[in-house]
Amino acid sequence: MKIVKKLACVLLVLSMTLPFTGCKDTTWTAKYNGEKLGAGVYMFYLLNGYSTATNMATDQNKSVLDQEIEGKSASVWITDFAINQVAIHYALEDKAKELDVSLTDEKKKELTDAIDTDWPNYKDICEQNKISKESYTAVVMNGSLRDEVFKAIYIDGKDKETGKVTEDELRQNYAFFNYISEGLGSLKKPVEASEDVEAVPLTDEEKKENEETTKKNTKIKEMMDTLLAEFSKKTDENAFKDTLALYVTKSNEINKDVEDYTEKTVEDFQQYEEPQFIPVKEDAEAEADMTDDDKKVQTAIKELAYDKAQLVTTETSVLFLAKYDLYKNKELFEKNEMNILSTYKGEEFTKILQDLADAIKDKITMNTGLTKTYTASTLILPAQQ
Secondary structure, eight states: OHHHHHHHHHHHHOOOOOOEEOOSOOSEEEEETTEEEEHHHHHHHHHHHHHHHHHHOSOTTSOGGGSEETTEEHHHHHHHHHHHHHHHHHHHHHHHHHTTOOOOHHHHHHHHHHHHHHHHHHHHHHHHTTOOHHHHHHHHHHHHHHHHHHHHHHTSOOOTTTOOOOHHHHHHHEEEEEEEEEEOOOOOOOBOOOSSOOOBOOOHHHHHHHHHHHHHHHHHHHHHHHHHHHHHHOOSTTHHHHHHHHHHHHHHHHHTTSTTOOOOOGGGGHHHHSOEEEEOSOOHHHHTTOOHHHHHHHHHHHHOOTTEEEEEEOSSEEEEEEEEOTTSSHHHHHHHHHHHHHHHHHHHHHHHHHHHHHHHGGGOEEEHHHHTTSOGGGOOOGGGO
């Protein structure tokens, strides 16, 4: 179960306007609309906050608690993070009720079975941090409910204010593609003279190596040209699989004389077989962080027509790229739908939940007896055991 594994990873890695009560009872986290969350829910979010802060810390060689996160002491930031997650927890449940969304009995059983299987692995660290199995289950269920609310909004269109994502909208932003990448050998270069350095020409041995590298690079480019030509002749759904099989054969021929080379099979290139999705719409912010080679590949994919292929040559490799309509293969699309939509609408959905959480914070009663007793500095982490 992805949600269970995601939450479990937090355990391994490792101010708000809410009304508070100074209760000394540390068995509960908060109260809202008659629902009281167990203390372990807050403690889990505290661990999550510690893990998040650690990843955000500027100095990875220094304790996160000795640093600041977003202008706050890490300890305060982590507590605020946990309290905010409690508000989001409640807000998500409210949104689920509004959209008439819930976990089916079958889904609950699936999650419960997964928790029963994984709990022995996390029991010690959880219980040392006051996270009962019941609280852990509440967090897992809430995480799964988050997925269902996301689907209800963006797939089922149950939220009139936000609206579902249409096929045309998604098609304009994403496409599937296959690729094959073959590295090119680099040529040795002579040292050129400068003010402080004397020129150093290539040795005869280095020149010979360059000749061999150039010959091999030429064969690689010819091979990739052949792949493109053969793919272009095909129109059936096995076009790329046939192209990949041809690539394996040709690559073995090129590398057969390489010392210690082991002949490859199609199974060795399984990472190429299943199409991946990629953004195809202009995104200046994302492209600002791309290398020139990445931009070159991105541009090629954007300009490609569906069911067509193209070669892209960079300084270090030659790539074969084939592009497909997002909805051509229904099974493939459904398998990737949540990942695609999460990439596309994830930030928007997070903001929706945050806005809802902010709107109910003054109605949530937090237990300061818990939040003051247990902070980031009281957490028991794996390294401390």
